[in-house]
Amino acid sequence: MNKNEAIQTYLLALADDELILGHRDAEWTGHAPLIEEDIAFSNIAQDEIGHAQALLRIYESLGGNDPDTMGFLRDADEFTCCHFVQMPKGDWAYTIVRQFFFDAAEIIRLRYLKNSTYELIRELAAKIYPEEQYHLLHTQGNVERLGDATEESRRRMQRAVDEAFEQALGLFEKIPGEDVLIDEKIIPDSRTLEAEWLQFVTPVLKRSGLQSPVIETNGTVESNVEPLYGGRQKKHTEHLHKIIEDMQKVYRMIPGAKW
Amino acid sequence: MNKDLGNITNADVWVALKEVTDPEIPVLSLVDMKIVRDVKIDGNEVHVTMTPTFAGCPAIYQMKSDIEEKLRELGFEKINIDLSFKEPWSTDMLDDEARLKLETFGITPPTKHNGNPTSAINAEVKCPYCKSNDTTMENPFGPTLCRMIYYCNSCRQPFERFKAL
Numbered sequence: 168m169n170k171n172e173a174i175q176t177y178l179l180a181l182a183d184d185e186l187i188l189g190h191r192d193a194e195w196t197g198h199a200p201l202i203e204e205d206i207a208f209s210n211i212a213q214d215e216i217g218h219a220q221a222l223l224r225i226y227e228s229l230g231g232n233d234p235d236t237m238g239f240l241r242d243a244d245e246f247t248c249c250h251f252v253q254m255p256k257g258d259w260a261y262t263i264v265r266q267f268f269f270d271a272a273e274i275i276r277l278r279y280l281k282n283s284t285y286e287l288i289r290e291l292a293a294k295i296y297p298e299e300q301y302h303l304l305h306t307q308g309n310v311e312r313l314g315d316a317t318e319e320s321r322r323r324m325q326r327a328v329d330e331a332f333e334q335a336l337g338l339f340e341k342i343p344g345e346d347v348l349i350d351e352k353i354i355p356d357s358r359t360l361e362a363e364w365l366q367f368v369t370p371v372l373k374r375s376g377l378q379s380p381v382i383e384t385n386g387t388v389e390s391n392v393e394p395l396y397g398g399r400q401k402k403h404t405e406h407l408h409k410i411i412e413d414m415q416k417v418y419r420m421i422p423g424a425k426w
Numbered sequence: 427m428n429k430d431l432g433n434i435t436n437a438d439v440w441v442a443l444k445e446v447t448d449p450e451i452p453v454l455s456l457v458d459m460k461i462v463r464d465v466k467i468d469g470n471e472v473h474v475t476m477t478p479t480f481a482g483c484p485a486i487y488q489m490k491s492d493i494e495e496k497l498r499e500l501g502f503e504k505i506n507i508d509l510s511f512k513e514p515w516s517t518d519m520l521d522d523e524a525r526l527k528l529e530t531f532g533i534t535p536p537t538k539h540n541g542n543p544t545s546a547i548n549a550e551v552k553c554p555y556c557k558s559n560d561t562t563m564e565n566p567f568g569p570t571l572c573r574m575i576y577y578c579n580s581c582r583q584p585f586e587r588f589k590a591l
Contacts, residue, residue, distance in 0.1 A: 203565045206575075210567035217482015221511070287511075294481050294514040297543040297591050298571075304547060305566050 170351070173344030174285065175229050176247070177354060179237070180342045180399055181276075182222035183248035186238055187407070188269060189215030190414050194256045204259075211266065211302055218295055225287045239418035243411040249337035249398035253407040260323035261331065263313060267306035268335040268368065273299050275363045279355035288353065307371060314375025321376060328377050336361065336394030343399065365390060431470050431501050439465045439472060439500065446496050449488045450570045453531045456489055460519040463510065471504040472497055477515045479591070480571040516541075517591050529554045533573065534587040546590030553578035554585055561585075 168176070192212035199205035223234035231237065252269070256262055277299060280292035313320045339361035348354045365381060365388040372379045380391040397403070418424065443465070444457045456462050456476070464475040474493060478486045490507050497505045517536030520528075525535035534554050537546035547566075550559045558580035565575040566589075573586040 203575075206565060206569070207567040210571055213484065213571060214480065214482045217480065217484075221481045224509075290511040290514065291481070294511045298480055298482075300544055300547075301566050301589065 168344040168347065170347055171229050173347045174288075174353065175226050175231055176344045177342050177348060178222045178226045178229075178288075179231075180247040182219040182226065182237070183246045184252050184269075184338070185215045185222065186219035187246070187248045187410060188252040188265075189213075189219060190410060191252065191254075191256050192262075192266070195262065200259050207305055208262070208266075211305075214298055214302065218298075221291055221295070225291065228287065235418070239415045240422075243403060243408045244401055246403065246407060246411070247342070247399050247401060248407070249334075249340060250395050250404050251331070251334040251337045251398075253398070253404050253410065254334060255406055257327070257330075258323060260313065260320070260327040263306060263309045264324065264327040264331045265335070266302070267310045267371075268331055268364075269338070270299060270303040270306050271367050271371075272335070272338045272360065272364050274303055275360055275367065276355065279360075283353050284351060285353045310371060310377075311375045314372070314377045324375070325377055328372060328379060332380050332390075333392040334395045335364075336390060336392070337396055337398055339364070340394065340396040340399045361390075362388075434467065434500060436465050436467060439467065439474075439497070442496050442500055443474075443493065446489070446492045449485045449492070450572070451528070451531065451533070453527045454524055456493065458520075458524045458527070460515065461489065462493070470502065471506065472502045473506045473508070475508045475510050477510050477512070479515050481511075483571055485570075515591070516543075517588060528588060532585060534576070534585065536588040536590040539590050543590045549590075551576055551587050553581060553583070555583055556581035563587075 189212045192208045192215065195208040196205065196212070199208055219238070220234045223237050226237065227233050251265070254265070274296070277292045277296045280288055281296055283289040283292065310324070313324050315321055339357045341357050345354065345357060349356050369379050369381055369383070369388050382389045382391050440457065443462050444455045446456050448454050448456060448459050459479070461476050461479065462474060463477050466473040476489065476493070486509070493507060494505050518538055518540065520536065528535045532554050534551055537549040539546040551561045552559055553561050556578060558578055560579045561576050562579060563574065564577050564584065568575045568586055572589050574589055575584060576587050577584050
């Protein structure tokens with residue numbers, strides 16, 4: 168894989184994560200437990216889908232198809248999103264925990280990409296970074312509040328953490344071609360991101376009264392569960408096929424349709 | 427209205443674009459918002475560079491077509507509009523006049539942050555109606571990507587704050 172192909176592969180993996188999670192978040196529009204959260208998740212969905220589109224524009228500038236074609240005319244088995252973002256929206260606890268885990272990972276990744284040696288990636292990361300801080304502010308605050316609010320909220324939040332933790336580690340599954348880009352300081356190493364993510368989320372969960380499956384020794388945190396990989400290798404869950412079918416239905420019915 | 431394009435200067439284009447308003451904040455133009463970045467006239471062609479406020483802002487397409495319409499009115503037939511993320515848009519770019527217009531419209535202007543928007547999150551927020559600082563954040567998200575929802579404990583009204591970015 169040459170450098171351009173590696174950049175395209177990387178951009179596509181990030182865009183696919185954003186696009187699919189954005190659609191999962193949008194499933195709460197009109198259905199969230201509070202109107203404030205309805206607004207918040209509709210906004211977050213719009214941001215994530217917008218980020219996917221911006222990443223896909225860079226992909227296009229490197230000779231790829233345009234963002235709409237990539238999002239709406241590609242089959243599920245051509246996507247490279249991780250399993251984490253494919254999972255059904257679940258209950259509100261799962262939604263909050265998933266979004267918090269994702270936002271934390273994104274902030275950490277963007278902190279590196281803001282210094283990428285690749286100009287278009289560097290500019291976009293600088294743009295997206297402050298937007299994501301508002302997501303994290305919201306989701307982290309919710310984790311802290313719901314973690315020990317009532318017996319039921321604690322139980323549901325803990326169940327969500329237990330379920331989401333190994334899935335979230337899938338965000339850091341190695342993306343094919345990564346090594347070429349790490350050497351050129353275009354992107355950070357996925358292992359570095361995972362280590363920093365564990366360092367970040369563990370104390371937040373602890374403060375919220377929630378247990379996480381990690382082993383802590385002398386300031387380092389290691390995961391105690393097997394990460395759920397496969398997405399970056401285009402091996403997907405049945406859930407992805409379903410959401411892609413829903414997402415692409417209208418576009419495929421009337422190709423090239425415009426609002 | 428077909429004008430002689432030879433007489434149209436960059437300044438004319440800027441003046442015309444100052445009339446194109448932000449579809450979500452009709453008191454500010456796309457020039458006030460610093461969304462229009464650059465204008466270049468090349469013979470009978472015009473090139474405009476614009477930058478989105480939020481990367482996912484859906485209003486960008488409306489803005490693009492509003493700019494096109496205005497430039498067509500000026501007489502241009504070949505119009506190129508580029509989107510750029512160079513020097514990402516920041517609310518610190520809004521000048522005092524724009525801030526005052528926002529406040530009069532009922533939106534608390536974005537807090538200045540000197541390149542560190544996180545520092546603005548916990549800043550004091552003044553109610554645009556009664557000017558009290560006794561306000562509470564209700565939601566970091568609002569009716570558009572660029573606004574947050576607050577409540578004024580003094581005049582007991584909900585209001586919006588422009589998100590510092």
